[in-house]
Amino acid sequence: MRGFEFLRPGTLNEASALLATGDAAARPFAGGTGLMLMMKTGVFSPSRLVCLRQTEAEHRAITPTGDGGARIGALASLSQIEHDPLLCRLAPVIARTMTTLANVRVRNVARIGGTLAHGDPHMDMPPTLAALRASVVTSGTASRTVPVEALYAGYYETILQPGELISAVLLPDQTGWHSVYLKCTTRSADDWPALGVAVSVRMDGTTITDSRVIISAATEKLTRVAAAEAVLNGATAGLAAFTAAGEAARAVETIEDARGSAAYKTELVGVYVRRALQQATGAGGN
Numbered sequence: 001m002r003g004f005e006f007l008r009p010g011t012l013n014e015a016s017a018l019l020a021t022g023d024a025a026a027r028p029f030a031g032g033t034g035l036m037l038m039m040k041t042g043v044f045s046p047s048r049l050v051c052l053r054q055t056e057a058e059h060r061a062i063t064p065t066g067d068g069g070a071r072i073g074a075l076a077s078l079s080q081i082e083h084d085p086l087l088c089r090l091a092p093v094i095a096r097t098m099t100t101l102a103n104v105r106v107r108n109v110a111r112i113g114g115t116l117a118h119g120d121p122h123m124d125m126p127p128t129l130a131a132l133r134a135s136v137v138t139s140g141t142a143s144r145t146v147p148v149e150a151l152y153a154g155y156y157e158t159i160l161q162p163g164e165l166i167s168a169v170l171l172p173d174q175t176g177w178h179s180v181y182l183k184c185t186t187r188s189a190d191d192w193p194a195l196g197v198a199v200s201v202r203m204d205g206t207t208i209t210d211s212r213v214i215i216s217a218a219t220e221k222l223t224r225v226a227a228a229e230a231v232l233n234g235a236t237a238g239l240a241a242f243t244a245a246g247e248a249a250r251a252v253e254t255i256e257d258a259r260g261s262a263a264y265k266t267e268l269v270g271v272y273v274r275r276a277l278q279q280a281t282g283a284g285g286n
């Protein structure tokens with residue numbers, strides 16, 4: 001491994017400036033769990049790592065937003081998020097997702113900004129946060145707010161520009177929404193999933209008034225499935241609507257890898273979307 005700089009700026013703006021050099025081998029370093037794997041396997045060889053952990057305390061805080069939602073600083077650890085009382089109340093699906101994500105040691109170290117920026121489509125938190133209608137806020141004078149599902153440009157690829165850092169995640173009010181994340185592993189239980197499905201459904205009585213259907217792992221990048229949502233919105237919650245939504249979701253382009261063929265994953269998509277909707281709503285049997 002070649003030598004590299006390891007810098008520890010005191011502010012996020014300073015970190016952005018240290019990264020806006022045009023050098024693709026200069027990267028922000030949050031928990032380092034993703035980066036270290038890539039460095040150990042030789043996939044990535046940095047020229048400069050800019051550690052974000054000494055930046056302002058607000059980037060580690062989880063606070064209510066006043067409109068029923070929450071702001072999660074990008075440097076909050078996954079364990080902090082898993083056990084945060086505000087988030088446990090607002091969106092219990094987050095803590096449930098965490099119990100399927102790696103292990104306590106990884107969750108103690110990994111940060112939510114690094115988790116979202118990594119861009120590996122097999123990861124668990126991006127689909128869950130996209131189903132919860134979360135957005136990321138980026139740093140600097142050109143700060144922008146981007147829905148989680150719009151963050152990804154391709155396999156391990158985000159729309160973030162050099163020096164543009166995730167500073168926070170915004171989670172809107174979840175009143176009336178019911179959310180579930182399911183993942184299907186086809187080899188060992190702790191292997192990367194062949195498919196991740198996250199759904200959120202808002203109901204008025206038995207009528208579905210709004211929905212989110214997100215697919216990951218089986219696709220090149222996290223994908224919001226508008227066709228399945230169109231089937232659900234306005235429908236009566238039940239097996240017929242959930243089966244039809246699963247059928248509509250099968251149109252997403254799946255990819256073949258060691259965890260299964262594209263055709264097999266398409267079958268999984270149909271079944272798991274239906275199951276996730278049944279679990280989220282408690283309707284349509286189980």
Ligand SMILES: Cc1cc2nc3c(=O)[nH]c(=O)nc-3n(C[C@H](O)[C@H](O)[C@H](O)COP(=O)(O)OP(=O)(O)OC[C@H]3O[C@@H](n4cnc5c(N)ncnc54)[C@H](O)[C@@H]3O)c2cc1C
Nearest residue numbers: 030031032033034035102111113114115117123124165166
């Ligand atoms: C043993 C092991 C098992 C794992 N199992 C799972 C699993 O089951 N499910 C799962 O979802 N994940 C799993 N992971 C992946 C893990 O979730 C990620 O490695 C972790 O979430 C990345 O967070 P980090 O803070 O360590 O990021 P880092 O490694 O520090 O960074 C990851 C990427 O994001 C960039 N980055 C970091 N912070 C920011 C920021 N604020 N703004 C912009 N870019 C930024 C970095 O430059 C890098 O490109 C596993 C990892 C390990 C090591």
